[in-house]
Amino acid sequence: MARLALSSPLDVRLLDKGLSVGEALAAFNTAHDEAGGIVSFLGKVRPGDDVRALELSHYEPLTLPGMKELAKAARVRFDLEGALVWHRVGVMSPGETIVLVATAAHHRRSAFDAADYVMDHLKSAAWFWKRERRADGWHWIEPRAQDRIDLARWN
Amino acid sequence: MARLALSSPLDVRLLDKGLSVGEALAAFNTAHDEAGGIVSFLGKVRPGDDVRALELSHYEPLTLPGMKELAKAARVRFDLEGALVWHRVGVMSPGETIVLVATAAHHRRSAFDAADYVMDHLKSAAWFWKRERRADGWHWIEPRAQDRIDLARWN
Amino acid sequence: MSVTILFLGPLRDIAGEQSREVDGPLDWAGLREAVGPEVAAQLNEDRVNLACKGRVLADKRALKAEDGDEVALLPPVSGG
Amino acid sequence: MSVTILFLGPLRDIAGEQSREVDGPLDWAGLREAVGPEVAAQLNEDRVNLACKGRVLADKRALKAEDGDEVALLPPVSGG
Numbered sequence: 001m002a003r004l005a006l007s008s009p010l011d012v013r014l015l016d017k018g019l020s021v022g023e024a025l026a027a028f029n030t031a032h033d034e035a036g037g038i039v040s041f042l043g044k045v046r047p048g049d050d051v052r053a054l055e056l057s058h059y060e061p062l063t064l065p066g067m068k069e070l071a072k073a074a075r076v077r078f079d080l081e082g083a084l085v086w087h088r089v090g091v092m093s094p095g096e097t098i099v100l101v102a103t104a105a106h107h108r109r110s111a112f113d114a115a116d117y118v119m120d121h122l123k124s125a126a127w128f129w130k131r132e133r134r135a136d137g138w139h140w141i142e143p144r145a146q147d148r149i150d151l152a153r154w155n
Numbered sequence: 156m157a158r159l160a161l162s163s164p165l166d167v168r169l170l171d172k173g174l175s176v177g178e179a180l181a182a183f184n185t186a187h188d189e190a191g192g193i194v195s196f197l198g199k200v201r202p203g204d205d206v207r208a209l210e211l212s213h214y215e216p217l218t219l220p221g222m223k224e225l226a227k228a229a230r231v232r233f234d235l236e237g238a239l240v241w242h243r244v245g246v247m248s249p250g251e252t253i254v255l256v257a258t259a260a261h262h263r264r265s266a267f268d269a270a271d272y273v274m275d276h277l278k279s280a281a282w283f284w285k286r287e288r289r290a291d292g293w294h295w296i297e298p299r300a301q302d303r304i305d306l307a308r309w310n
Numbered sequence: 311m312s313v314t315i316l317f318l319g320p321l322r323d324i325a326g327e328q329s330r331e332v333d334g335p336l337d338w339a340g341l342r343e344a345v346g347p348e349v350a351a352q353l354n355e356d357r358v359n360l361a362c363k364g365r366v367l368a369d370k371r372a373l374k375a376e377d378g379d380e381v382a383l384l385p386p387v388s389g390g
Numbered sequence: 391m392s393v394t395i396l397f398l399g400p401l402r403d404i405a406g407e408q409s410r411e412v413d414g415p416l417d418w419a420g421l422r423e424a425v426g427p428e429v430a431a432q433l434n435e436d437r438v439n440l441a442c443k444g445r446v447l448a449d450k451r452a453l454k455a456e457d458g459d460e461v462a463l464l465p466p467v468s469g470g
Contacts, residue, residue, distance in 0.1 A: 022181025029176050029197060033250040036201040039270070041263065042184060042193040043390050056389065059318055059382055061364030087389065095188040099390045108196065108470075109305070112271055115194070119263060119390060128389030129319030140320040143388045150264070198470050211469065214398055214462055216444030242469065254470050263390075274470060283469030284399030295400040298468045 006031050009082035010071045014064050016090050019097055028084050028102045035081045035104035039111040041119050047094035053133040055091045056098065063089075063127040070121050078114035080105050085118060087128070120150045161186050164237035165226045169219050171245050174252055183239050183257045190236045190259035194266040196274050202249035208288040210246045211253065218244075218282040225276050233269035235260050240273060242283070275305045311377035315344060319385045321358075325349050334377035341373060341381065352385065359384040391457035395424060399465045401438075405429050414457035421453060421461065432465065439464040 004020075004027040011028075025040055032038060045054045058064075071085045084102040092098060101118045105111040122128075124143040131140045159175075159182040166183075180195055187193060200209045213219075226240045239257040247253060256273045260266040277283075279298040286295045313334045317325040325345060332344045341360075342350040352358050353370075360370035361382040367373060375381050393414040397405040405425065412424045421440075422430040432438050433450075440450035441462040447453060455461050 021184050022177040025180050026177025034202055036199060038197040040195045043263065044191060046191040047189055057319060062361060108198065108274060116267055123390040126387060126389045128387055130388045141388045142386055212399060217441060278470040281467060281469045283467055285468045296468045297466055
């Protein structure tokens, strides 16, 4: 497998094209061979619900800096050995990856909680705007009430 | 990357040698391209604590059937599209993978909870016995009190 | 030189354009006038934020943009 | 033909062997006698389970093993 170079301990990226999940997680695993537990979350565009495409837009001066702050906050809060936070922007098709998060920690509970925390914040507290193309055109998506409840768990 | 064939929806294995985490997760991802969210947990032998090696033993007639029951229970409880539950047996060195769990679901909360559930049960309710080799020889490991508390969350 | 007003996410559809150039300086009242009544109504909502020069304003009503600055209108987000 | 008694995990160290063959039939009293006092003391603990023919017994004191059966002594587990 081609070697992918990750920045350590935090690797945060905005991606404008597809990514190889297996390669990214293999590299993250290699970069954190001292960690007892590694958790990953992979979010994909779901087929069905009549969604033909999904577009994520961002605001350059805020989005990546905000993701870096989020990764740093997670690292401190959960005593992580490292984290990977990758988010796609642009237009995606069903089945394509939107987001990949991985967290490495001494204990599994910290790794689970940190990945959960990062995802809750990416969903409803990061500078992204999402719209879906259905049969009748594009529709902007607002965070669901559940997303806000999920986020409030961390306060 | 070589194509790895997974049984779907549940792929449950006892492994007596190392595994390629990137390859396994890439295959799982491909097998579940309808899932909105995929969570994985990778547990490794931690270096340090003076641990030179770790041995996991099992009891053939119970261990794999028990893991299959666990995967089935998780699938029903969390409405999973699929799960991968792989556990090493035999002697491992620091940095080597002990366990790999992946769960695919419509929503991220189900995928997170299911991976967490499977790990808690593998830790203290599956038929494995673990011992560590330190400077002064082998020591059997009992589940920590925390592991039993984690398990009780699901009752 | 002028102030660039950027419309993010759904505000782009409401504004009917991605950005607009207006003469500086630009304050809260001037901004609401520049973007038209429909976008101004959105701006009044707490959940719509304002960034100036790449920083989110704690109090958007305190906006003071000069020529050359970029002012971004940030509606509620949805990522992941 | 005989009954095979298997010692799993730390019970293997206490028994000093991995398995032992004894003549069937074998019940709870016979098992405790066959394994010696140290292992028998462990067996009395609730957290030590017993399997016969690959099935964990709900009531280990109801053990009834015949020649050809495998009886496994299962101490507390620790995986992952």
